[in-house]
Amino acid sequence: MAEHQHKSTRKSAEETDEVAETTVDAERKEKLDDDVDSILDEIDDVLEENAEEFVRSFVQKGGE
Amino acid sequence: MTVRRIQGSEVEYGIAVQGQPQANPMIAATHVVNAYAAAHGLTRRAQWDYEEESPLRDARGFDLSREAADPSQLTDEDLGLANIILTNGARLYVDHAHPEYSSPEVTTPLDVVRWERAGEHVMRRGAELAAQISGVAPIMLYKNNVDNKGASYGSHENYLMRRDVPFVQIIRHLTPFFASRAIICGAGRVGQQQDGSVHAFQLSQRADYLEEQVGLETTLKRPIINTRDEPHADPKKYRRLHVIVGDANLADVSIFLKHGTTSLVLAMIEDEFLVDEEVELADPVAAVHTISHDPTLRATVELADGRRLTALDLQWFYLEKARAYVDKLGDDDPEPEQTTAVLDRWESVLTRLGRDPFACSREIDWVAKLSLLEQYRERDGLEWDHAKLHLVDLQYHDIRRDKGLFYRLERAGRIERLVDDAAIESAVTAPPRDTRAYFRGRCLERFSSSVAAASWDSVIFDLPGHDSLQRVPMMEPLRGTAEHVETLFENSRDAGELFRAITGG
Numbered sequence: 057m058a059e060h061q062h063k064s065t066r067k068s069a070e071e072t073d074e075v076a077e078t079t080v081d082a083e084r085k086e087k088l089d090d091d092v093d094s095i096l097d098e099i100d101d102v103l104e105e106n107a108e109e110f111v112r113s114f115v116q117k118g119g120e
Numbered sequence: 121m122t123v124r125r126i127q128g129s130e131v132e133y134g135i136a137v138q139g140q141p142q143a144n145p146m147i148a149a150t151h152v153v154n155a156y157a158a159a160h161g162l163t164r165r166a167q168w169d170y171e172e173e174s175p176l177r178d179a180r181g182f183d184l185s186r187e188a189a190d191p192s193q194l195t196d197e198d199l200g201l202a203n204i205i206l207t208n209g210a211r212l213y214v215d216h217a218h219p220e221y222s223s224p225e226v227t228t229p230l231d232v233v234r235w236e237r238a239g240e241h242v243m244r245r246g247a248e249l250a251a252q253i254s255g256v257a258p259i260m261l262y263k264n265n266v267d268n269k270g271a272s273y274g275s276h277e278n279y280l281m282r283r284d285v286p287f288v289q290i291i292r293h294l295t296p297f298f299a300s301r302a303i304i305c306g307a308g309r310v311g312q313q314q315d316g317s318v319h320a321f322q323l324s325q326r327a328d329y330l331e332e333q334v335g336l337e338t339t340l341k342r343p344i345i346n347t348r349d350e351p352h353a354d355p356k357k358y359r360r361l362h363v364i365v366g367d368a369n370l371a372d373v374s375i376f377l378k379h380g381t382t383s384l385v386l387a388m389i390e391d392e393f394l395v396d397e398e399v400e401l402a403d404p405v406a407a408v409h410t411i412s413h414d415p416t417l418r419a420t421v422e423l424a425d426g427r428r429l430t431a432l433d434l435q436w437f438y439l440e441k442a443r444a445y446v447d448k449l450g451d452d453d454p455e456p457e458q459t460t461a462v463l464d465r466w467e468s469v470l471t472r473l474g475r476d477p478f479a480c481s482r483e484i485d486w487v488a489k490l491s492l493l494e495q496y497r498e499r500d501g502l503e504w505d506h507a508k509l510h511l512v513d514l515q516y517h518d519i520r521r522d523k524g525l526f527y528r529l530e531r532a533g534r535i536e537r538l539v540d541d542a543a544i545e546s547a548v549t550a551p552p553r554d555t556r557a558y559f560r561g562r563c564l565e566r567f568s569s570s571v572a573a574a575s576w577d578s579v580i581f582d583l584p585g586h587d588s589l590q591r592v593p594m595m596e597p598l599r600g601t602a603e604h605v606e607t608l609f610e611n612s613r614d615a616g617e618l619f620r621a622i623t624g625g
Contacts, residue, residue, distance in 0.1 A: 092495050092499075093499075095492075095495075095528075095529070095532060095534070096495055096496065096499060098528060098532070099492070099512075099525055099528060102515075102522060102523055102525075102528065103508070103511055103512070103515060104511060104515065104523075107507040107508045107510070107511040108507035110507075110511060110514075111268075111507050111510040111511050111514060112507075113136075113141035114134075114136055114141075114267055114268075114514060115141065115267055115269055115271070116134050116135070116145070116217070116218075116266075116267035116269075116271040116273060117145055117216060117217035117218075117271060117273075118216070118270075118271040118272060118273065118339060118340075119132045119215060119216045119217065119218045119271075119272070119273025119274055119339070120132060120215065120216065120273065120274040120276065120338040120339055120364065
């Protein structure tokens with residue numbers, strides 16, 4: 057989901073860049089994961105009980 | 121014209137009664153509408169006036185005979201179902217087996233967002249009020265288009281166009297645009313094929329129900345271009361383009377882009393800006409399905425000249441044309457800010473969709489929904505046939521504030537807003553100021569007991585001292601605005617005074 061970061065093409069700087077990026081990405085990913093977990097937890101709490109039965113009984117008449 | 125155009129939207133809501141899958145949806149829908157009417161002083165309900173309605177008239181120039189029509193196409197016969205006009209100029213009624221909110225006529229895409237979302241408030245309130253009636257079980261409403269078992273119900277757009285534009289030009293230039301439009305305004309669906317028998321995600325709720333390129337039907341063999349020709353306005357001057365390909369959107373940006381980009385394409389068609397270079401699909405209906413079934417956006421569809429393009433390519437084609445068109449217009453654009461906003465957003469969304477669709481999860485419904493679904497799939501290891509994923513799909517559209525997943529995302533700041541709550545709240549009761557909806561809405565607000573009937577193009581008064589009902593025709597959508605009639609309302613103590621001021625009697 058994160059946009060790709062533009063990597064430096066300078067050979068000498070490449071290694072340092074990558075190390076820095078990895079750290080940032082790891083932190084960011086962790087934060088994103090926490091974020092995702094929290095929204096899923098929130099949604100878990102409001103999802104209708106018995107998903108299968110609920111979805112099966114949602115039958116509509118056709119409209120326009 | 122550019123994004124400025126007389127337009128509006130109609131949304132049929134999915135309906136279910138808690139714990140009663142066998143409940144009659146017409147009765148439930150009637151409860152929603154009547155409960156809303158009763159609580160808002162609309163108990164002497166103005167009847168809908170059907171005089172100018174002709175749902176069987178075809179834009180290609182012939183009338184479908186009533187005998188040949190399927191009974192579900194007859195919408196102009198009052199079935200005794202609830203049907204009211206709101207003070208914001210909208211129509212709230214029961215259509216087939218669904219409660220429907222038809223927004224008042226507005227002139228910009230942003231106002232469509234505002235008054236369409238006001239409709240969500242109206243429906244939610246109607247359901248809450250119905251639940252207070254003793255003996256009525258809680259009613260759940262869904263702003264979606266499918267039950268995933270074969271039934272679909274519509275979310276239509278309406279755009280007023282110049283009558284003198286040949287319909288074949290509309291068909292020709294609009295078809296490839298509509299076929300590819302789902303990438304920017306699809307609402308997302310778990311399930312492919314009308315009955316959901318293929319377990320996979322797709323961009324659009326409606327795509328699999330489109331079976332023809334052009335046609336009059338809206339309830340069966342649905343076409344990409346619908347030919348219903350009921351302008352609700354001066355038919356010599358206007359045609360109303362009735363668009364049935366769209367999904368019911370929840371995200372502001374999706375609604376804004378849907379109406380804004382379509383308005384721009386229609387402006388180009390009216391000004392013959394697309395005639396020199398065009399794209400023509402080899403098989404439009406197949407293209408709609410192919411594009412909707414591919415969330416990677418890499419699928420290509422064949423053009424009549426043999427080339428193959430992606431939906432993104434097609435949308436870029438229209439965007440670049442629109443940029444050139446707007447440049448050419450220069451200072452002649454009556455709505456420059458929104459036109460620029462639509463063009464910039466369109467470009468930004470297409471750019472990001474091409475790079476990584478999930479970068480649009482705050483703006484585009486199908487991306488927001490897919491993002492949620494993918495998170496569930498990853499965390500719980502679910503396949504696409506899992507009931508929980510179907511439930512997430514359905515509940516994304518639940519319009520209850522606590523239960524609706526879209527609202528949860530929006531409240532958590534995960535969805536971008538274009539119109540704030542205060543503006544939506546005020547649009548629940550206030551009409552737009554710049555169309556005839558202003559006159560209609562104010563009549564209902566001020567003098568509802570004297571309004572015997574009303575429709576898009578008329579208000580009929582029942583006045584003391586008159587033996588017959590007095591009909592005020594409103595065939596011009598840009599008359600009856602606040603600018604024209606606000607002072608008349610201020611100076612009229614009753615409907616009789618207003619009527620005399622209008623008619624000079």
